Amino acid sequence: MxxxxxxxxxxxxxxxxxxxxxxxxxxxxxxxxxxxxxxxxxxxxxxxxxxxxxxxxxxxxxxxxxxxxxxxxxxxxxxxxxxxxxxxxxxxxxxxxxxxxxxxxxxxxxxxxxxxxxxxxxxxxxxxxxxxxxxxxxxxxxxxxxxxxxxxxGDRILLSTATDLAEEIVGELSGVRGCVRCGYAGSLRRMRETVGDLDVLVAAERSAPFMEAFTRMPGVAEVIAGGEKKTSVRTTRGVQVDLRVLPPHSWGAGLQYFTGSKAHNIRLREMAVRHQLKLSEYGLFDAESGDVVVSETEEEVYARLGLPWIPPTLREDRGEVAAGLRGELPELVRTTDIRGDLHTHTDLSDGLAPLEEMVAAAAERGYAYYAVTDHAPNLYMQRMTDEKILAQRERVRELDRRHRGMRLLHGTELNIDAEGGVDWPGEFLEGFDLCVASVHSYFDLDRAAQTRRLVRACENPHVHVIGHPTGRRIGRRPGIDADLDAVFEACARTGTALEINAHPDRLDLPDEEIMRARRHGVKFAVDSDAHAALHLPYLRYGVGTAQRGWLTKDDVINTWSLRRLRGFLRKEGARAA
Missing domain, CATH: 1.10.150.110 (DNA polymerase beta, N-terminal domain-like)
Known part of the structure; x- marks a missing residue:
């Protein structure tokens, strides 16, 4: 529950x-x-x-x-x-x-x-x-x-809300006798930032036990439609969930079909036609005889069409099929590649947990390094002072000596002002291991002013990462109006990383902007922006967004060794400039 x-x-x-x-x-x-x-x-x-x-x-x-x-x-x-x-x-x-x-x-x-x-x-x-x-x-x-x-x-829900609900349903149905396989598909499996309806699939010989268990689950408000192969319900939160039961031998074809996207599937069906085949949710068939060719796994379906298996996060018809045919699909960054979190908060600013609790939770995740980046003083509600942040630094250094398996970095999240300046002077910022600079105010500036302030922040040699770069809150606040290509060029020129903020209501940068920034040669940091220990696992959503932006682990600075990361944080190119 x-x-x-x-x-x-x-x-x-x-x-x-x-x-x-x-x-x-x-x-x-x-x-x-x-x-x-x-x-x-x-x-x-x-x-x-x-x-x-x-x-x-x-x-x-x-x-x-x-x-x-x-x-x-x-x-x-x-x-x-x-x-x-x-x-x-x-x-x-x-x-x-x-x-x-x-x-x-x-x-x-x-x-x-x-x-x-x-x-x-x-x-x-x-x-x-x-x-x-x-x-x-x-x-x-x-x-x-x-x-x-x-x-x-519309009625779309955040990725995290959809994931929690889908995993709960899959967990329940996986325990029903006769279940061969169970999982979710659709836009959730593709890690879209918001999700409409949930698609849950079961592979089993008999569907009735699953349909019955599904409609009786806690949280089901009404049954919209019921049938032997598909049942749809609406939860008490207003989310529609569709359950489909497939024959076990059709699992791969069904998973591929219902994962989508629609545009990606059209590409595959066009390829099937050229191979004298027909593709559906039940398998890949010989167009003339109607005999099944392959159907049990996704890998078999893609291979028969002359493609490698394409990760669900890439299936948006944004060049993934052509890249697969050329053998040029990227080896996407994975959650297990992440060696540390570079943007987190404690109760010294607006976090909910003390430093020691956050550090302990990060250590449990097996990180090689972990950064604490509480807010700087110009975010008025935080009442940060030089004395408070320096006292925290001493505590971080003390804890660092205790955590032999995980290095601690003392950082801060600076506020980018209307002109591109940040909270503390350069000599004070020299003492931080890491500085994230973010837009927290002046959202209504015009395009030229927004672009100028972000570029100037990139040019500050003490700024290492631009946090949640567009400032958007999904469904609540649009991103700022800036010339992002100019910002991307500045990041690449100055050696400043762009953040992929993994908090579910941000997921900022968005995936399409990640793809553009990568073409400029930008590096990225996938961070949780955790304000409580419970938020650290949000990183999975940031990694999913990074995958949708075609990133490899070489593109993401917090997959690097600490030695390589420290070299990046020195911003030698920016200082020389």
Whole structure:
């Protein structure tokens, strides 16, 4: 069963938004935001904790702990229901737009009686927003872009949410008697950043036991359609899951077919036709006789078409078939290639766990090195000081002496200001092993200004990695508008790596930009951006995104030996320039 932490986190985050919408105490809203994040990242299932146990979670005081306990006991929190009743449903619909904050949503409702996304679009087209204070032409452009993002996302869920659900279902069905094989397919297997419906496959002689077990699983809200070969359900979270049961001898063909993508499969079917064959979910058949040629494994299907097995993360019809025919498919980076994490946080800034806990969790993952990179002072909410970060450095050095099998690096995540400057002067930055520089503010600058600030950050000899380079939050905030090719050229010229931030709501750089950056000769760092020990495994999603960008381990600096990594971090080329 899934932990209850995620739903509690979502509820408290919603309440924080409701407080802001109604003009409530900003400190109260911030307290609930922090508590929500802390609960989401806590290692234990909150359903197993009483009030005293809940109070052990960072940023969860008695009042919030009692309300969480109330929710776990009754399924509701009176205070949240009361706040929901005060906020019109239309305003809450508007706040789903990534570029529209809660206060402006309330202004639109109060002053223009806008209570739906369609009404907002009509009002923008009619120019009605321009008379409102704080709403100009640029605001209208951002809102329309936000609406477009919202409509594109639809009912899609984050990669991590889809993975957790799919792995839970596969685990349950694998235990049903008669299961030969079980796994998930579709866009999830291709590691797309968001997923619509889930596709689960079972290889078995009889389908009935699996269909019955599937429809009776906890979390199934309704059965959409049932049949001998396919059953579709909707979960309590609103996710549609399709289960297909295949004959064991058709497993490979079915897995290939239902993994997709559609465009990739069209390419394979075209190749099959040229070989006088026919490809379907049941196998590769002789077009004239109808006899099955191969079907049991994906490798056999690809080989019969004259191709090597193509990793699912490449199956997007972006040149993978042609590369396979030429024998030029890359040997993709794997999670097991990662030797260390170069972007993580502790409770010294906005993390949820102390330094010692994060280091111990990293050591358990078998890393050769591990970097702590808490926020620098210009991110106002962190209240970082020189004294705090230097004291942490001493603790890192002490722990480093204890962890003989894992070297510790002391770093920081700097804030790139509007002009491309960073928090501390060069002489202070000299003391860090690693500096990640990220955009945390000024998201609305024009294209030229955004490009200039990123290029200048790359040119800083003390900046080693540009963190989450576009600044996007999937489904919540679009990436900044910058000339990324100019940024990629600057990274390649100065020896500055670009981060592939593995946090599921970032996955930044996106895969298509990774492919472009690689052509410029850029190197990358795949990092978890962990704010709790529970976040360290997010790295798998970053590696999946790196694979979708065709990266090998030579492209990723944290697959390198510590000696080679330290050479890269010296940025000799940048200093010489």
């Amino acid at each position: 899934a932990r209850r932490n995620d739903e509690v986190e979502a509820l408290l985050a919603e309440y924080a938004d409701l407080v802001q919408i109604t003009g409530g105490d900003a400190f109260k809203a911030r307290a609930y935001e922090k508590a929500a994040r802390a609960i989401g990242g806590y290692h234990a299932d909150v359903a197993e904790l009483d009030v005293d146990g809940l109070r052990q979670i960072p940023n969860v005081g008695r009042s919030i702990a009692e309300k969480v306990a109330e929710y776990l006991r009754t399924g509701t929190i009176f205070m949240v229901e009361e706040a929901r009743a005060r906020v019109p449903a239309g305003v809450r619909e508007l706040t789903a737009i990534p570029t529209l904050g809660p206060k402006k949503a309330m202004t639109l409702y109060r002053d223009l009686h806008i209570s739906s996304v369609d009404q907002l679009v009509d009002a923008i087209k009619q120019g009605r927003l321009r008379d409102l204070r704080g709403f100009g032409e640029k605001t209208e452009e951002r809102l329309l872009h936000g609406v477009e993002l919202l409509r594109q996302a």
